[in-house]
Amino acid sequence: MLLSYFTEEAYESLLHDIRKNAENYASDEDWLTTYFSGTDGYFKTSSVDVGAFSPHYTPGKKDDAQKSQEDLINTRLIYDAFRNLTPLQASNKYMWTYLCHAVPEYRNYIRDRWMQDERENTIKSRFFVTTPGSLLNDNALSRLWWYGYLTYDRSSSHHYALTEILFTNQTICTDVMDTFNRMNYDRMRGVLMAIRDFKDVLGNNEGITDYFRECKKYLNHYAAVTTLEFLDSEEIRDLAFNYMIKLREEKLSGTGSPLRKRKKK
Structure with missing residues (x-):
């Protein structure tokens, strides 16, 4: 699939309206089209082609060990699918924020993983990329890609051995x-x-x-x-x-x- 990304204006609008849209983030309904009604082109499609990534998870609350196991599996899945991204492309906050908002199965995954014990900044930290630190540690999808990029062992037949240690x-x-x-x-x-x-x-x-x-x-x-x-x-x-x-x-x-x-x- 070709990756898409929010325009700067769309990103800033969503970031500003987090509280206003809180109920939308908790819903499984597609709400972006309605939110951006009357807006001309709130996203753009790039020429970057990647494979399909479907998050793996068991619905419901999880303990530390379950979270680590699911993160390991999803790191392998997303890095295998998106491996042709360059670090520069993978640093695009508009792209990761778009994926977290616009792809239904990613939204469902984020709600299950983080919004059952929602905190004040959960929506901002998990659906958006706002800083270099949030790119690596917080955003629901970008963190997984970077875990894969930084641990994938190109010299070993077991490419994800170090990823397992990370988790x-x-x-x-x-x-x-x-x-x-x-x-x-x-x-x-x-x-x-x-x-x-x-x-x-x-x-x-x-x-x-x-x-x-x-x-x-x-x-x-x-x-x-x-x-x-x-x-x-x-x-x-x-x-x-x-x-x-x-x-x-x-x-x-x-x-x-x-x-x-x-x-x-």
């Missing part, structure tokens, strides 16, 4: 995307390899979430004071892995600060 749980996913990598494939790969290898050290009896949360702080501080341009993914892996090993050794010996106790694995 260890929802907290790990959020924290990984909040590290210094910011749209950098090599850095993302290095961080995920460190998590993979450290999980092997821990086994099934100890969770990794708190270790990586501390590691994230370390990596972000390291990036703020040190030039990382010449570090490859293996060096990033070593940096993160060795720090988590150090944290665990301190924990076991009782010489480090206690990590907050959680049950997430």
Whole structure:
């Protein structure tokens, strides 16, 4: 299918009228045509051709593990379908916002995934792209594509092995995307390899979430004071892995600060 996108005027109008349209977002009715009645051309169709993507989900409320599993599946589905997008094209906020509003099966998916426990900014964060951060972390569809782009391992026969690590749980996913990598494939790969290898050290009896949360702080501080341009993914892996090993050794010996106790694995 050829991808379409909102005009700037249409995007700004919808963004301004979120509260006014709140009931429309909760409805399964097509309302855009009525909303834009009298408006000449509220969207445009590009020449970018992509495959079909149908979100996979089981209707109803989900726990953390179910959300992570569905996100993993949908990341694979959307990246396989939209893989020919360039990063520049995939940064188009008007395109992702249009897809979230105009395609019925995408709207249904978003309502099921996020609007059962709706918060004040749910519509803005999940149906729109408003900032570079929301492109990567919040918008219901763009986040999945970028997860795929940043974790797809072109050199492995198991292309989505690192994607599976990203979705260890929802907290790990959020924290990984909040590290210094910011749209950098090599850095993302290095961080995920460190998590993979450290999980092997821990086994099934100890969770990794708190270790990586501390590691994230370390990596972000390291990036703020040190030039990382010449570090490859293996060096990033070593940096993160060795720090988590150090944290665990301190924990076991009782010489480090206690990590907050959680049950997430």
